[in-house]
Amino acid sequence: AQTVTQSQPEMSVQEAETVTLSCTYDTSENNYYLFWYKQPPSRQMILVIRQEAYKQQNATENRFSVNFQKAAKSFSLKISDSQLGDTAMYFCAFMNMIYNQGGKLIFGQGTELSVKP
Amino acid sequence: EAQVTQNPRYLITVTGKKLTVTCSQNMNHEYMSWYRQDPGLGLRQIYYSMNVEVTDKGDVPEGYKVSRKEKRNFPLILESPSPNQTSLYFCASSPRADKAFFGQGTRLTVV
Numbered sequence: 001a002q003t004v005t006q007s008q009p010e011m012s013v014q015e016a017e018t019v020t021l022s023c024t025y026d027t028s029e030n031n032y033y034l035f036w037y038k039q040p041p042s043r044q045m046i047l048v049i050r051q052e053a054y055k056q057q058n059a060t061e062n063r064f065s066v067n068f069q070k071a072a073k074s075f076s077l078k079i080s081d082s083q084l085g086d087t088a089m090y091f092c093a094f095m096n097m098i099y100n101q102g103g104k105l106i107f108g109q110g111t112e113l114s115v116k117p
Numbered sequence: 118e119a120q121v122t123q124n125p126r127y128l129i130t131v132t133g134k135k136l137t138v139t140c141s142q143n144m145n146h147e148y149m150s151w152y153r154q155d156p157g158l159g160l161r162q163i164y165y166s167m168n169v170e171v172t173d174k175g176d177v178p179e180g181y182k183v184s185r186k187e188k189r190n191f192p193l194i195l196e197s198p199s200p201n202q203t204s205l206y207f208c209a210s211s212p213r214a215d216k217a218f219f220g221q222g223t224r225l226t227v228v
């Protein structure tokens with residue numbers, strides 16, 4: 001069974017600085033997706049970034065980038081130039097690409113990020 | 118606008134009183150799921166559906182029912198709610214294996 005682990009329950013960063021959130025996962029599958037979702041106080045789940053396991057190139061979306069290490073089963077999120085609006089809970093998630101039980105996402109425990117002015 | 122709509126957003130109920138949380142998507146997605154979110158546990162899949170009349174259990178199905186009579190709707194039914202079902206619930210839809218779109222969440226309290 002696949003598992004996702006986020007070992008940092010809480011983190012804080014000063015506005016305009018860079019922060020990295022860690023995520024490790026365990027799977028025997030070769031084809032899968034990895035995601036980072038943001039959950040602000042409004043509770044809405046917002047997709048931040050998506051990575052296909054077969055792609056070696058790390059995904060980037062504006063100030064958000066990932067460091068995908070397939071062999072190490074590591075998928076960290078880097079937020080550059082942190083903004084107050086980045087304050088949120090961040091979830092790392094795994095989806096099996098083929099046998100995925102209706103698009104099932106397996107989530108980590110979450111990391112609560114606070115951006116301080 | 119592409120969206121997943123779930124209602125209600127907040128619900129307080131008493132133990133044993135049947136309730137339904139509705140979910141509707143306008144993106145013609147085949148796949149839909151229900152998740153519950155609990156502190157320290159992330160989100161866990163309750164039930165999922167891969168098409169009309171095709172549903173199956175996720176990781177935490179006990180105490181829940183679902184139905185998929187139409188492609189756009191996927192209600193979550195609690196026949197006899199108990200306090201351990203107090204949680205934050207999310208409906209999600211996706212076009213097969215790809216990113217999921219989430220509803221706004223339903224905060225359920227069972228007293």
